[in-house]
Amino acid sequence: xxxxxxxxxxxxxxxxxxxxxxxxxxxxxxxxxxxxxxxxxxxxxxxxxxxxxxxxxxxxxxxxxxxxxxxxxxxxxxxxxxxxxxxxxxxxxxxxxxxxxxxxxxxxxxxxxxxxxxxxxxxxxxxxxxxxxxxxxxxxxxxxxxxxxxxxxxxxxxxxxxxxxxxxxxxxxxxxxxxxxxxxxxxxxxxxxxxxxxxxxxxxxxxxxxxxxxxxxxxxxxxxxxxxxxxxxxxxxxxxxxxxxxxxxxxxxxxxxxxxxxxxxxxxxxxxxxxxxxxxxxxxxxxxxxxxxxxxxxxxxxxxxxxxxxxxxxxxxxxxxxxxxxxxxxxxxxxxxxxxxxxxxxxxxxxxxxxxxxxxxxxxxxxxxxxxxxxxxxxxxxxxxxxxxxxxxxxxxxxxxxxxxxxxxxxxxxxxxxxxxxxxxxxxxxxxxxxxxxxxxxxxxxxxxxxxxxxxxxxxxxxxxxxxxxxxxxxxxxxxxxxxxxxxxxxxxxxxxxxxxxxxxxxxxxxxxxxxxxxxxxxxxxxxxxxxxxxxxxxxxxxxxx
Numbered sequence: 001x002x003x004x005x006x007x008x009x010x011x012x013x014x015x016x017x018x019x020x021x022x023x024x025x026x027x028x029x030x031x032x033x034x035x036x037x038x039x040x041x042x043x044x045x046x047x048x049x050x051x052x053x054x055x056x057x058x059x060x061x062x063x064x065x066x067x068x069x070x071x072x073x074x075x076x077x078x079x080x081x082x083x084x085x086x087x088x089x090x091x092x093x094x095x096x097x098x099x100x101x102x103x104x105x106x107x108x109x110x111x112x113x114x115x116x117x118x119x120x121x122x123x124x125x126x127x128x129x130x131x132x133x134x135x136x137x138x139x140x141x142x143x144x145x146x147x148x149x150x151x152x153x154x155x156x157x158x159x160x161x162x163x164x165x166x167x168x169x170x171x172x173x174x175x176x177x178x179x180x181x182x183x184x185x186x187x188x189x190x191x192x193x194x195x196x197x198x199x200x201x202x203x204x205x206x207x208x209x210x211x212x213x214x215x216x217x218x219x220x221x222x223x224x225x226x227x228x229x230x231x232x233x234x235x236x237x238x239x240x241x242x243x244x245x246x247x248x249x250x251x252x253x254x255x256x257x258x259x260x261x262x263x264x265x266x267x268x269x270x271x272x273x274x275x276x277x278x279x280x281x282x283x284x285x286x287x288x289x290x291x292x293x294x295x296x297x298x299x300x301x302x303x304x305x306x307x308x309x310x311x312x313x314x315x316x317x318x319x320x321x322x323x324x325x326x327x328x329x330x331x332x333x334x335x336x337x338x339x340x341x342x343x344x345x346x347x348x349x350x351x352x353x354x355x356x357x358x359x360x361x362x363x364x365x366x367x368x369x370x371x372x373x374x375x376x377x378x379x380x381x382x383x384x385x386x387x388x389x390x391x392x393x394x395x396x397x398x399x400x401x402x403x404x405x406x407x408x409x410x411x412x413x414x415x416x417x418x419x420x421x422x423x424x425x426x427x428x429x430x431x432x433x434x435x436x437x438x439x440x441x442x443x444x445x446x447x448x449x450x451x452x453x454x455x456x457x458x459x460x461x462x463x464x465x466x467x468x469x470x471x472x473x474x475x476x477x478x479x480x481x482x483x484x485x486x487x488x489x490x491x492x493x494x495x496x497x498x499x500x501x502x503x504x505x506x507x508x509x510x511x512x513x514x515x516x517x518x519x520x521x522x523x524x525x526x527x528x529x530x531x532x533x534x535x536x537x538x539x540x541x542x543x544x545x546x
Contacts, residue, residue, distance in 0.1 A: 001166075007030055014135045016065070018054070022070065048412075067093075080412070093137055113149075123150070126159070197262045198261060198329055199263070201271065214316035232398055234397045248274055257330065262286060270301050346365075362388060377402065384469070411436075412437070428455075435489060454520040462530050463487070497522060497523075
């Protein structure tokens with residue numbers, strides 16, 4: 001048996017069941033071996049899309065996914081998606097064929113390339129070690145919560161593995177939960193018992209039903225209001241005390257309550273510049289606590305009053321056991337009323353600037369939230385529009401929102417939603433894109449149709465890179481480089497086999513209602529011509545981080 005086949009079989013035995021990619025000569029045999037072993041392979045139309053699909057699938061499914069690419073250009077094409085995954089600490093395995101001769105036209109230093117974007121480089125070095133190294137790559141991705149680039153030199157792939165080598169292939173053990181020390185839990189309890197206005201902010205490390213239940217129980221006991229970072233949106237969906245998202249997307253009432261907290265506890269949350277609005281949501285006298293099972297994450301973005309190294313669920317449950325009687329905290333009738341009436345963005349009054357030719361993105365988003373089924377999984381691209389679908393389209397839980405924004409690249413939204421859709425096939429996938437990102441990723445409209453996904457693709461089309469228009473336009477800069485002639489994106493989608501509708505007014509959405517009520521035999525693209533008279537409310541906050 002050749003190394004390529006042995007590695008494919010070993011990876012499936014180690015738990016790799018979903019693979020995305022674009023197949024070339026260097027990864028042909030490896031990919032076919034994975035499929036023969038039982039893995040599902042999804043062919044994307046571009047390696048960048050394949051990497052992002054795998055990233056999204058791993059996030060929503062909670063498992064290690066893989067992306068398979070050709071040597072050299074296959075890997076470089078995938079690098080933006082790999083960078084997003086690495087920055088988000090997604091447990092992802094990149095299977096990269098590799099040439100080792102510098103004279104080859106395919107040669108690049110793939111190890112240095114991986115390391116440059118924060119991924120972990122590994123290599124299959126021999127036929128004797130191929131199976132063990134493959135399984136170790138899966139273990140590292142899972143246990144270290146990292147993106148691993150596993151390089152597979154072409155000459156090694158063609159070597160023969162020893163007889164019986166596959167016997168050592170097996171799934172890695174579950175990642176052990178980090179148990180907090182008793183002294184750290186006691187210190188956390190003391191802070192919470194002294195708090196009068198506590199707020200919890202849950203992040204990526206709290207995205208599980210068990211962690212949610214533990215945090216909700218502790219928050220109720222100490223009178224805290226729960227919020228999330230953007231990537232954990234939906235975690236507290238059914239909780240009437242939820243502040244929804246903290247940071248640039250926060251509603252006015254949420255920003256007021258978080259900014260007035262005397263204790264903020266980040267649970268598996270970095271409390272970075274986005275989540276804390278560059279620190280403006282942290283009061284001068286606010287005690288900041290961070291709970292994370294990675295000690296290097298503690299205090300990485302801001303000074304802490306207390307850092308606790310521990311698993312979110314375990315730490316919250318131990319704190320609950322040690323906590324005294326129930327405190328009212330911020331759970332007052334007045335705050336309950338404020339959250340019930342102003343806690344969602346759609347409850348905040350706004351000026352509808354729709355015209356006969358263009359629809360206000362808020363009006364569009366609220367209408368779509370009402371029309372589309374509640375059981376949905378939403379993927380969002382980057383751009384001026386992104387806050388509208390992120391905050392106006394409700395999601396049922398933490399698996400209903402996939403936010404690939406750690407690198408802030410546009411063009412990832414469609415691939416994100418494909419990966420999330422495959423991870424949650426029981427839900428309606430909704431991709432929210434700008435016109436720039438939609439056209440960047442248009443090739444994978446074919447992937448949506450080919451897979452038979454009943455997806456809704458919403459394009460917030462302002463015929464421009466809107467973020468740049470609204471950031472530079474007020475200062476009188478020329479905008480020719482970021483504005484474009486109108487494009488009939490609905491026609492483009494029909495060419496790929498979509499049903500499509502152009503939306504300029506609220507009444508045009510009747511076609512969307514009909515699609516929802518119908519058989520949904522083809523995916524639907526909504527080319528929404530949105531007003532372009534102003535920047536989104538979160539835009540200047542975003543540019544402060546550049």
